[in-house]
Amino acid sequence: MAVITISREPGVGGEEIAARLAGKLGFLLVDKAHLTRLWREINLEDEELSSVDERVPTDEQALGGEVEAYARLLPDLLAQLAEEHDLVIIGRASQALFRDRPGTLHVRIIGTRDFRVRQLQDKEGLSPRRARRQIRELEQQRSRYIRYLYRLNWADITLYDLIIRMDRLSIDQALKLIMAAAAEMRLQTVPRRRIVENLLPELTEPRGDGQFVNEAEREFAHFLEFYRIPYEYEPRTFILETDQEGKTVEAFTPDFYLPEQDLYIELTTMKQSLVTRKNRKVRKLRRLYPEVNIRIFYQKDFQTLLAKYGLLANQSGKGIDAPEAS
């Protein structure tokens, strides 16, 4: 089981190398397109991904709250993918996320600046001036990104197992070198759990004395009470996985149960870092307990709910007194 990360300087053709490598090895390619699909799956907007994919806003003001949560969600997605697949990951500071992990190979693809400018001229039809500017901008973005998330220097050569300079190599030759390294390092003999072990520490949600975990749950409970919908709070824990001795290794406790609807509701609001993990758990729960009816209530759903009743914090406050139904 293996994870190969491809860090590339702009203009060296890293995307093509990664895609062909994934094809040859039969690994899952994690690139922009794949991340976009995952992002949509968890009900987030494409724009939110673009704002934090291999970049962070240059404006310090904009960095905080939601943007930061989205930025930290990406490593989470990668770690989860690695739990289930062999991966070739292009960029995304993945060499830092999986740094020194067994079963991983970190490749850096470089080229002289002149070579890279020529490549961009040929392949994308850019003028030398445009090509240079694009290279400079991408380099700045990506180096800021890895520094922001991991406090690491993108150009630090000790982050990489293999560095390939493309000036005098063809893509085929580069691929052979990477595959040889992967074979020599016997990546595929490493059990998957060793790659991802402790990469995603289980976050335990802090519990007050029998109270709700957060404002969102309290608000939701209040909302149900207002409409006189009977509910139970965390009445049942579903076992998702046990080890060989029958000990529970993974379990899931949905937040609310509505007995009249026979429906479980899981709130994921305000905790973006938990969203994908919960999604995965919910998928697993549906697979193992097909008779169980569960609905995830995302941050977006919750926001809409509040907005509908004029309760969003940044709304003008009109209508709070006694808004009418519908």
Add this chain to the structure above:
Amino acid sequence: MLSRDKWGTSLKSLDQDITEILISRERIEQRVAEMGRQVASTYGDSLPLLVGVLKGCALFMADLVRYIDIPLEMDFIAIQSYGGFQHSTSGAVGITKDLDNPIEGRDVLVVEGIVDTGMTISYLLRNLEARQPHTIRLCAFLDKPARRILKVPISFRGFEIPDRFVVGYGLDFNQRYRNLPYIGVLSKEVTGLSYA
């Protein structure tokens, strides 16, 4: 976006908060006519009682009944809406304007502007069912199934819409925009949502 209706009234001040017209005036008119005929053929001569849920139903109900060419009666009901954890005083939903007459034994058609979470309408249906009508059905102009929490059986549905924040044709945001003659998507600057 600047537009004028057929009387030449400028709707600019409301229009400018709308990012997209989801359902045009023409499509509304056509669909409501179809719904009216459907309702008429379902009820025949049973003298249905149409119960409009204020205020969202106002425009829809007024148009709908004009296309139902059988004898019918109309009544209205209004219920309190959720005011938030910090603000609601009574703590539970209540009827702020009840029906004028009993509905026992009647064929009741509840007319609602939009069904999304299903909370309001579920409460209302339970309340009305307890009054023992002969039948009770739901007619909803808009159905937003993506946001449904409680299952609601909709007998007559105008349009199924995606998960967008819509106003107009009776539907409001903070009591405004009800008078838009179409269903529009309200801009995120107004709603405070991170999406429109």
